[in-house]
Amino acid sequence: MKFTFLWTDIMVWLLVVSLLVWGWIVSRSPQVKKQWHSIFQSSIAISCAVILLFYLMFALLDSVHMRFAVESSGDDSVKSETQYQADMVSVLDKLFKHRIEHTERTYSAPFSTHEYAKSIVVNDQGISTQQYLPLKHVATDLAQGQSTSSDIVKKSLVGVAAGIVITVFLIALHLLLRSRSQKRGFKQQLNMVIKGQTKLPWRTAYLTLGGLIILFSWFYYLSFSYHVLGTDKVGGDVLYHSLKSIRTGVLIGILTTLVMLPVAIFLGISAGLFGGWIDDIIQYLYTTLNSIPGVLLIAAAVLVMQVTMDNNPQWFETTVERSDLRLVFLIMILGVTSWTGLCRLLRAETLKISQVEFVTAAKAFGVSKMAIIRRHIMPNLMHIILISVVLDFSGLVLAEAVLSYVGVGVDPTMHSWGNMINQARLEMAREPMVWWSLLSAFLFMFVLVLAANLFSDRVQFVLDPRAQK
Numbered sequence: 001m002k003f004t005f006l007w008t009d010i011m012v013w014l015l016v017v018s019l020l021v022w023g024w025i026v027s028r029s030p031q032v033k034k035q036w037h038s039i040f041q042s043s044i045a046i047s048c049a050v051i052l053l054f055y056l057m058f059a060l061l062d063s064v065h066m067r068f069a070v071e072s073s074g075d076d077s078v079k080s081e082t083q084y085q086a087d088m089v090s091v092l093d094k095l096f097k098h099r100i101e102h103t104e105r106t107y108s109a110p111f112s113t114h115e116y117a118k119s120i121v122v123n124d125q126g127i128s129t130q131q132y133l134p135l136k137h138v139a140t141d142l143a144q145g146q147s148t149s150s151d152i153v154k155k156s157l158v159g160v161a162a163g164i165v166i167t168v169f170l171i172a173l174h175l176l177l178r179s180r181s182q183k184r185g186f187k188q189q190l191n192m193v194i195k196g197q198t199k200l201p202w203r204t205a206y207l208t209l210g211g212l213i214i215l216f217s218w219f220y221y222l223s224f225s226y227h228v229l230g231t232d233k234v235g236g237d238v239l240y241h242s243l244k245s246i247r248t249g250v251l252i253g254i255l256t257t258l259v260m261l262p263v264a265i266f267l268g269i270s271a272g273l274f275g276g277w278i279d280d281i282i283q284y285l286y287t288t289l290n291s292i293p294g295v296l297l298i299a300a301a302v303l304v305m306q307v308t309m310d311n312n313p314q315w316f317e318t319t320v321e322r323s324d325l326r327l328v329f330l331i332m333i334l335g336v337t338s339w340t341g342l343c344r345l346l347r348a349e350t351l352k353i354s355q356v357e358f359v360t361a362a363k364a365f366g367v368s369k370m371a372i373i374r375r376h377i378m379p380n381l382m383h384i385i386l387i388s389v390v391l392d393f394s395g396l397v398l399a400e401a402v403l404s405y406v407g408v409g410v411d412p413t414m415h416s417w418g419n420m421i422n423q424a425r426l427e428m429a430r431e432p433m434v435w436w437s438l439l440s441a442f443l444f445m446f447v448l449v450l451a452a453n454l455f456s457d458r459v460q461f462v463l464d465p466r467a468q469k
Contacts, residue, residue, distance in 0.1 A: 004065045004088050006324040008331075011255055012063045038462045043204040045458035048451040050208045055246055055448055062092040062247040065320075088320050096240045098224055102137035104235030107427075107434050111226050113138050113148055116434065138226055155222055163217030167210040178202075230436040232423065242440045244415035249448060252331060252400045253393040259335025260392070264342035265385065269373060271343075272350025282347070286340040294337060299408040301333040323411035330403075330410060334396060342388045346381055353380050383463035390456035394449040401445060417441040 026032045040046045070083040093100060107116040118130040139148060179189040193202050219228050219239060229238040271282040289297075309315070309326065316322045353359060359376050367375075403409035404418020405425075412419060424438035 001066050001068050004067050006065060006088075006321065007328045008251055008255070008324055009063045009065060011328075012059065012251060015254060015258065016060070035462060037200070039458055040200050042458050043201040044454050046201050046205045047208040048455040048458075050205050051212065051447065051451040052455065054209075054212050055250055055451075058092065058243055059247040059250040061095070062090045062244060064091045065089065088318065092243065095220075096223070096237070096243070099227075099237040099240045103237070104135050104137065104227070104231045105133070106231070106233060106235055108135055108138075108227055108231045108235075110228060110230045110238075110436055111148075111152060111222075112230070113226075116230075116432065117430075135227075152222070152226065155225060156218055159218040159221030160214055162221060163214030164210075166217065167206075167213045170209070170213070171206050229440045232437055233427070238420075238437055238440050241415055241420060241437075242417075242444045245417045245420060245441070245444065246448075248327065248410055248414060248416040249397045249400060249445065251327065252334065253397045253452075255331045256334040256338070256396050257389050257392050259332060260339040260342065261385065261389070263336070264339040265346060265381075267339070268343040268346025269350050269377060269381070272347040273354055273369065273373065273377065279347075282343070286343050289337065289340050295403075295406070295408075297337055298333055298403065299406075301337070302330065302403075302408040305329045305333070319411075319413055323414040326411045327414065330400075334399065338392070338396070342385075342392075345384055345388070349381055349384060350377055353377055386463055387456065387460045390452065390459050394452040394456070397445065397449055397452070401441075417445045 026036060040049065065088045067088055105115065108114070109116050112135070114132040114134050117132075119133050120128050121131045121133070122128050139151060175189050175193065176186060179186045182189065184192075192198050193206070196203050222228050223237070223239060227237050227239070229242065232238055232241065267282050267286075271279040305326070309322065309329075316325060353376065359372060362372050362376060400409055400416060401418040401421055404416055405422045407422075409418050410416045420437055420441035424434070424441070427434035427437060
């Protein structure tokens with residue numbers, strides 16, 4: 001086995017390291033630490049943060065890719081280099097290996113034991129009949145005479161019990177660490193959490209975490225015996241597809257924002273501080289970009305990218321690498337085309353800050369422009385930047401779904417909620433209607449976007465001085 005790093009894997013793990021470093025820097029600044037402490041004093045904010053971290057965990061599990069060695073022929077006399085399989089698998093793929101290998105023939109409803117539509121079956125007498133064929137990889141361990149409903153209830157209790165055990169262990173571990181850091185006894189810390197007397201609403205955080213873990217444990221344990229969210233047209237498990245799509249949505253939401261930030265910050269501050277012909281050029285640039293319909297601009301860039309990739313097949317060895325490179329290009333395209341709004345905001349704020357007394361005094365004392373930007377302008381723009389980052393995240397997640405729906409998003413072979421919705425478009429017109437693929441993609445995307453929006457509201461309320469008046 002060897003680890004293989006895709007471009008997006010490198011980007012997401014660099015992001016994680018950067019966030020850890022930034023968190024360490026924040027912990028050393030009492031003022032910034034107090035602001036973030038105020039953000040998490042809201043029960044809604046800390047609950048949404050737990051949900052976002054839960055989504056991020058699945059994105060990270062799907063960002064560790066491996067290749068396994070090809071089994072040797074058994075001839076030890078011939079020694080050669082180890083050959084590895086072309087297919088790459090992630091940690092999430094290993095967790096759902098039982099559902100990747102055991103696919104069905106076609107559609108099946110959630111928790112069903114038979115296919116969703118009738119098939120023509122010819123018996124030994126040559127008579128054709130229409131029947132609901134049984135699924136091959138569902139309830140294989142069902143005892144003779146045992147009903148499906150009783151088996152689901154029994155396994156649901158086991159899955160929920162496992163989730164409760166995991167939740168209790170994690171909460172107890174966190175309480176132990178908190179009690180030691182606060183120099184309190186474990187029972188005292190537990191009583192304070194139960195009564196809601198802690199500075200941060202840990203009770204709400206624990207309840208949210210417990211609900212998510214129990215729900216996932218229930219789904220995961222049942223996935224060994226049933227298709228919890230049904231199967232798609234080719235018999236693939238919809239729960240597995242929905243979880244795999246988390247990585248695509250999270251990466252587009254986070255990495256696109258990081259691509260956009262340097263361009264917006266540099267041009268916005270330059271236009272507001274230097275003025276003159278520099279301001280005129282930057283204003284002309286983002287006004288021109290805003291006059292072009294965003295979908296058409298992105299579609300044109302994606303088509304150019306697609307032609308370039310088709311003309312250079314030597315860039316990638318597998319379809320996974322090809323789809324990953326297309327995702328990187330899509331992130332770059334979305335970042336380059338979505339910086340104009342933040343740039344306009346930063347320009348206006350920089351114009352206002354550059355006229356205040358301390359900036360005027362710094363100019364009079366001959367302080368360089370770079371020093372003024374670093375010491376006076378950037379610290380006063382951070383609340384706008386942070387608010388824009390959180391607000392743009394949910395918009396970019398939805399943008400991926402829209403672009404994939406119209407055919408200019410991620411590669412069709414890549415798991416994404418947009419591709420699931422695009423495939424469900426024809427399924428909704430079937431008779432009987434296939435509804436679970438669309439519903440699954442909608443629910444997973446809805447929870448992520450709702451949590452991001454509610455969290456951004458709290459960030460805006462705490463960091464924006466005008467929101468507190």
